[in-house]
Amino acid sequence: MELSIVQIILVALIAGIYRFDRIGTQINGHNCVLWATLAGLVIGDPFTGMQIGATCMLMSLGVAALGGSSVPDYIMAAIVGTVVTVTTGQDMSVGLTIGIAVGLLWVQIDVIVKTLNIFMAHKQLDFAHKGNYSMMKAVTWIGPVLFCVGEMLPVLIVMLIGGDAVNAVLNAMPAWFTGGLSIAGGILPVVGMAMLLNYMPVKQFFSFVVIGFVLSAYLGLGILPIAMLAGAAAYEYYKSHAAAPAATAQTSEGVLEDE
Structure with missing residues (x-):
């Protein structure tokens, strides 16, 4: 051409x-x-x-x-x-x-x-x-x-x-x-x-790397569905870790009030 x-x-x-x-x-x-x-x-x-x-x-x-x-x-x-x-x-x-x-x-x-x-x-x-x-x-x-x-x-x-x-x-x-x-x-x-x-931080999230590999290599999923699943997992991880400090702060405040 x-x-x-x-x-x-x-x-x-x-x-x-x-x-x-x-x-x-x-x-x-x-x-x-x-x-x-x-x-x-x-x-x-x-x-x-x-x-x-x-x-x-x-x-x-x-x-x-x-x-x-x-x-x-x-x-x-x-x-x-x-x-x-x-x-x-x-x-x-x-x-x-x-x-x-x-x-x-x-x-x-x-x-x-x-x-x-x-x-x-x-x-x-x-x-x-x-x-x-x-x-x-x-x-x-x-x-x-x-x-x-x-x-x-x-x-x-x-x-x-x-x-x-x-x-x-x-x-x-x-x-x-x-x-x-x-x-x-x-x-x-x-x-x-x-x-x-x-x-x-692969060591911290190694399980997610394995899951992604299995989804791609063994189940044959494309990049888009794997990215959507990864996004959902990241969102759930964020929610659980964002809620933890709030719960800790409430517990600390309750202890101070009791004292």
Whole structure:
């Protein structure tokens, strides 16, 4: 499948808008499903975008750019994975793994953009000392523009190469390598979930983890019914523990009154 110029521009704009939202408005900046679905909608397959976005969402759980550190861009991975999967017709796991590779590339781009922003900050400070506040505010926009361009470039490169070129590269790869890509694509969401569980009080709620595993692995329930059951269990747990302090306080007051 070949993308039209309009589709290429729109998908690149989606990537740029996502980055602007992530560093600015913060409305849906970390929502892999949303941005991948939008990209899929533009190229004619929103369902694939939704699937890849959900998978990348699992990968990104527990990963955060703390203290200005650079981390893989899973939303870029979701967008690129959607484009590669739809345009090449390859298995979703192969497109996803290529997307992750591009998302890892963003770590280097992110470092470059942040380094360039240091010079922008010094320039702003220089204008502020001179009292030229209009130029200081104008320079402020260079930062978001650099981030947006840094986001759009890898996506543009993948789309301009085209599905035929990507397919040619994949077909030239040995079967054991593409098979490895598929296995890696299946493992990565598990790694993301494991990282998230590492930060959660699993020991305290281990019984709930077991219940969720049984519901999924043995009873074959989907994510939505399991999430609804988990929400109900969390609500009941909250009610029981919220009532306990109130009961303790009433008992204490009664003791004081008796005394």
